[in-house]
Amino acid sequence: MGIGWINGMPAEIKLKISATLKAKGIKPPSNKGKHFTKEHVYKIIEAKRKNGSLYHTAERTEKIQQSRKRFYDKVGRKSKLVDRIKNTKKYRAWRKVIFERDNYTCVLCNKRGGKLHCDHIIQKAIYLKACQYDYNRCMNYASLWDIKNGRTLCYKCHKATSTYGKLL
Numbered sequence: 173m174g175i176g177w178i179n180g181m182p183a184e185i186k187l188k189i190s191a192t193l194k195a196k197g198i199k200p201p202s203n204k205g206k207h208f209t210k211e212h213v214y215k216i217i218e219a220k221r222k223n224g225s226l227y228h229t230a231e232r233t234e235k236i237q238q239s240r241k242r243f244y245d246k247v248g249r250k251s252k253l254v255d256r257i258k259n260t261k262k263y264r265a266w267r268k269v270i271f272e273r274d275n276y277t278c279v280l281c282n283k284r285g286g287k288l289h290c291d292h293i294i295q296k297a298i299y300l301k302a303c304q305y306d307y308n309r310c311m312n313y314a315s316l317w318d319i320k321n322g323r324t325l326c327y328k329c330h331k332a333t334s335t336y337g338k339l340l
């Protein structure tokens with residue numbers, strides 16, 4: 173179980189609660205698709221303003237920043253950068269172009285479909301380092317987004333590359 177958060181709770185705890193509820197056959201009420209009315213939202217804001225919880229106090233903000241810093245000191249900021257890049261429309265579009273060009277077929281073992289990955293032929297880590305792990309620089313770094321430097325690999329072949337998941 174990695175470090176992660178679901179609905180403002182550590183994923184581990186959240187999943188444990190879900191499992192317990194499931195085992196007991198309890199289904200928590202879902203708010204999915206429901207919207208507050210405007211009046212309701214204003215009421216909530218007004219109430220929060222009254223009891224002083226609308227904004228964090230400077231002290232609280234400082235505490236949050238500190239704990240965030242400790243968290244990323246622990247897990248590392250580089251992997252977060254990769255996640256952030258992979259979460260962009262630009263990345264998904266880049267990947268789609270390569271998948272379509274390669275006909276959704278692994279270029280090494282010719283397996284079609286299944287769990288496909290998009291691999292940077294020249295290691296992505298080199299470019300990330302060149303961008304000094306700066307998100308905006310990475311997003312605008314042409315070599316990182318060069319279609320010619322991408323290839324379709326199945327999960328197995330990708331994992332077998334010497335640079336899989338490695339950062340510099």
Ligand SMILES: [Zn+2]
Nearest residue numbers: 278281326329
């Ligand atoms: Zn393959």
